[in-house]
């Protein structure tokens with residue numbers, strides 16, 4: 001591997017120093033500050049660091065941190081992998097991830113949806129993974145359509161090999177200008193952002209109740225491409241028709257979908273499923289998600305859900321016989337506007353012991369009341385835990401609520 005130019009070496013080294021200082025002073029894991037310092041000194045640093053790596057970029061509204069982790073784990077079978085494991089998914093985080101492991105021949109980077117065109121342009125990544133697009137606390141339908149359009153422009157005329165979820169019409173549209181696409185039928189549970197054809201605005205027809213049904217526009221030729229890989233229940237089906245039982249430690253359908261996408265991505269790097277799959281099975285939790293914490297003999301399963309599609313995925317992982325605590329905050333990273341709470345169908349929680357807390361507990365309480373779901377309002381997460389009968393608990397929280405529960409109740413067990 002050739003050396004980085006002197007200026008880039010210096011920028012990268014100073015970035016690492018800043019990261020170390022940031023960690024030492026308790027200001028975070030340092031992955032962003034280090035990258036910022038590096039980029040200030042050498043604006044072209046990301047391009048230089050990316051230049052010699054075989055790189056995959058991973059983007060989506062939901063599941064990108066987990067899928068990045070799964071792909072990185074799989075590729076370790078081939079060699080060292082540089083990755084932004086803590087979800088610092090903008091260019092400063094990418095610089096930091098790549099400088100922390102300059103010798104690694106592979107890189108897997110989670111990329112914020114809005115930054116994907118810029119990061120693709122800078123890194124010239126050979127593989128791009130696109131999973132789902134849906135509204136979140138910041139973006140509404142029109143904005144995610146614009147985002148998909150930017151993906152189309154960014155991918156057109158590039159040699160990148162795209163791995164895309166063809167069960168998401170908007171992702172399909174966003175990916176379809178790419179020179180080469182491997183289509184994965186990864187399923188789509190959340191349909192509210194894909195009633196309309198992204199190409200012409202006409203209605204999309206699809207069989208309801210099936211997560212990976214065919215879909216087609218009624219008014220133009222836009223339709224679901226033939227998938228190369230399929231998630232079928234507990235199995236991945238590869239392009240040769242071989243079935244692979246996933247047997248993941250990570251729970252739920254959404255993670256099985258992430259795993260099939262990871263297998264398809266590994267295959268794009270020349271890694272076959274029999275070598276990739278054991279690596280995926282080793283992953284137990286990702287940045288604290290899906291972990292359990294223990295307090296007073298109770299085991300609490302922590303689920304992060306930041307937007308409507310994420311809540312549906314979290315419901316899929318919870319157990320109907322367990323009490324559930326819902327915690328919603330509205331600080332910067334969560335978005336101040338919690339009107340998206342109205343987009344979620346909470347009726348699945350009816351009949352369960354539901355506790356509601358967090359800064360926006362009253363908003364959520366009103367929403368549950370309208371949905372006819374009984375609940376108990378509590379002032380804090382700790383109060384919910386002490387009010388509950390002995391036994392295990394499911395917890396769904398949005399970003400800062402999730403972080404504060406993790407801080408208060410300690411790391412994973």
Ligand SMILES: [Zn+2]
Pocket residue numbers: 197198199200201202217218219220221222
């Ligand atoms: Zn159409």
